[in-house]
Amino acid sequence: MTQEPEHGAVSRHEPIELVLARLLRLGSLIAAALLAAGIGAMLLGNSGFAPRLVTAGLMTLLATPVLRVVAAGVIFIREREWQFAFFCLVVLCALVAGVLLGRGEG
Amino acid sequence: MAICAGVIGSVLGLGGGIIIVPGLTLLFGVPVRTAVAASTVSIIATSTGAAVAFLRDRLTNTRVAMWLEMGTATGALSGALIAGYLDEKVLLILFGILLGYSGYNMFRNRTAELPGEVVPDSLSLKLKLAGSYYDRVLGRRVEYQVTRTLTGLILMYFSGIAAGLLGIGAGIFKVPAMDQIMRMPFKASTATSNFMIGVTAASGAVVYFARGDVKPLVAGPVVLGVLVGAVLGARLMVKMKTSTIRKLFIPLIVYTAMEMIYRGVRG
Numbered sequence: 423m424t425q426e427p428e429h430g431a432v433s434r435h436e437p438i439e440l441v442l443a444r445l446l447r448l449g450s451l452i453a454a455a456l457l458a459a460g461i462g463a464m465l466l467g468n469s470g471f472a473p474r475l476v477t478a479g480l481m482t483l484l485a486t487p488v489l490r491v492v493a494a495g496v497i498f499i500r501e502r503e504w505q506f507a508f509f510c511l512v513v514l515c516a517l518v519a520g521v522l523l524g525r526g527e528g
Numbered sequence: 529m530a531i532c533a534g535v536i537g538s539v540l541g542l543g544g545g546i547i548i549v550p551g552l553t554l555l556f557g558v559p560v561r562t563a564v565a566a567s568t569v570s571i572i573a574t575s576t577g578a579a580v581a582f583l584r585d586r587l588t589n590t591r592v593a594m595w596l597e598m599g600t601a602t603g604a605l606s607g608a609l610i611a612g613y614l615d616e617k618v619l620l621i622l623f624g625i626l627l628g629y630s631g632y633n634m635f636r637n638r639t640a641e642l643p644g645e646v647v648p649d650s651l652s653l654k655l656k657l658a659g660s661y662y663d664r665v666l667g668r669r670v671e672y673q674v675t676r677t678l679t680g681l682i683l684m685y686f687s688g689i690a691a692g693l694l695g696i697g698a699g700i701f702k703v704p705a706m707d708q709i710m711r712m713p714f715k716a717s718t719a720t721s722n723f724m725i726g727v728t729a730a731s732g733a734v735v736y737f738a739r740g741d742v743k744p745l746v747a748g749p750v751v752l753g754v755l756v757g758a759v760l761g762a763r764l765m766v767k768m769k770t771s772t773i774r775k776l777f778i779p780l781i782v783y784t785a786m787e788m789i790y791r792g793v794r795g
Contacts, residue, residue, distance in 0.1 A: 438590050443583035450576045450755060457752040460744070476748035480569055483751065484733050486576050487726035494594060505655065509594045513727065516601035520731040523608060 438497045445493055449486030453479045488517060531753045535761035545571060546700075546784065548750060558746055565741035568733045570754040575726030577758030578765075579719075585766050586661040587719035592674060592712070595655060596684045596720075600702070600728050603688020616693065620792030623690050623701075627785035630704035634778055637708075641770045642670060646711040651677040659716060665769050674710040683709060691728050699725045700784055703777065714770045718777075 460475030495510030545567040552563040582588045652658075658673040674680070687701035699721045706717035736742050765773065 439583040439586060439588065442590065443580045446576050446583070447580045450573075450580070450759075453573075453576075454752060454755050457748055457755075461748055461752065464745070464748075473744040476744035477742075480742060480744070480747060480751060481737075483569065483572050483576060483755075484730055484737070487572060487730045491597070491727060494590060498594075506591065506594055509598050513594070513597045513601045516598075516605045517727070517731050520601075520605050520608060521734045523605070 438494065438501075441497060442490055442493060445490060446486060449482060449489070453483040453486070455479075456482060488514075491517070531757035531760070535757040535764065546780065548754075552746065552750070561741050562743050562746055565733075565736035566743070566747040566750050568729050568736055569742060569747050570751050571729035572726050572733060573751045573754040574758045575722055575724075575729065577755045578762035579723050579726070581759070581762035581766065582719035582722060585664075585719075586659070587716055587766065588723045589657070589659040589712070589716055589720050590723075591655065592657050592659070592706070592710075593720050593723050595657065595677070596681060596702075596706075597724055597727055599681045599684030600688035600691065600698075600724060601731070603685040603690075604692035604728055604731055605688075606685075607689035607692020610689075610693075617792045619690075619693065620788045624785045624788035624792060627700065627704075627781055627788065630708060631778055631781040631785055633708050634704065634774060634781065638774050638778065639771050641666065642713055643672070643707075643711045646673060646675050648673040648675045649677055661713075661716065663715070664767055670713055670716075672711075672713055672716065674706075674712050676709050676711070680705055680710040688728065691732070698728065700781055704781070714774060715765070718765070718773065 456475055456479030460472050460477075460479060463472035463475060491510055491513050495507050495514070498504075498507040498510060545564075548567040548570055549560070549563045552558040552566060553560055558566075579588060583590075648658075652674050655677065657677060658671070660669055660671040662668070663670050683705040684702065687698045687705065690701060691698035702721040702724060703714075703717050706712045706720060707714050712720070733742070
């Protein structure tokens, strides 16, 4: 890793990239653990429990990018970058509208 | 196969759906709907798995990503709304031609490592759509500022429509838009595209979940494989030369362009 000399030069807070990276890593680790456990249980022949574990893993994965948009929005608000906070809101509204629409169809 | 799809997807900033859907249907005899649903969830896996490494290396530009996601998210919504009303054949041919053209442009610039001098527009300056990252191959920092900011957003809207209509992450449209129109360095373009497709795919994946198309038995192993592949691919990509990544991208873009036009003409 390359260490960057950025002592207090840009922002008072931790850079947005590192916060989001941690969130995404947490999401993918939990998802991977649930998926691996589910597949393991499937191979051992536990057919009742295993699909639920896998589904939980997939759901975790699905929630991660949405949470990422929310987290980015919060960070932009904290940094008083109102324009970018607004962009996040637009994206979230479009996502919610898409979900409602999709459920209506399905 | 899934690991391979994850590696390719994360290196090129795509979802890997191009590999997973035919792989599952042809090799394993999985129904198309189940395959598309599994592929959509695995796009999220590619995006999430690879983004960690790209964010740490500052290849992903979160500001550009948020600005452009407005386009992709609203575009995907419009795409889902107009699906069925518009003649999809015409759209497929149009998208195919667009892709073919950007493939040709990419071929002309195939040896360029960096975009060179870029004159940023006023919107890009106002929104501070700039970035810098440490390129491990060149051994130095690369600084850039994007241009044609509004054109980029409009293009993302259309890539969102393509994603909504065709059920893909549409990374193959996003990378050329950032690379050729907004003049972002190619590696930053693929990393940022990779970051964005997760959100596009999430909105599609919710629908597949609601319809019950996501089959744990199929999707579970595929998604886990893609996740592992994406983490590996991202490590690989930061060490690769831009021209190498470009050379891998060009055949894929040409293939996708031809397939879209073929599907459009055949109907």
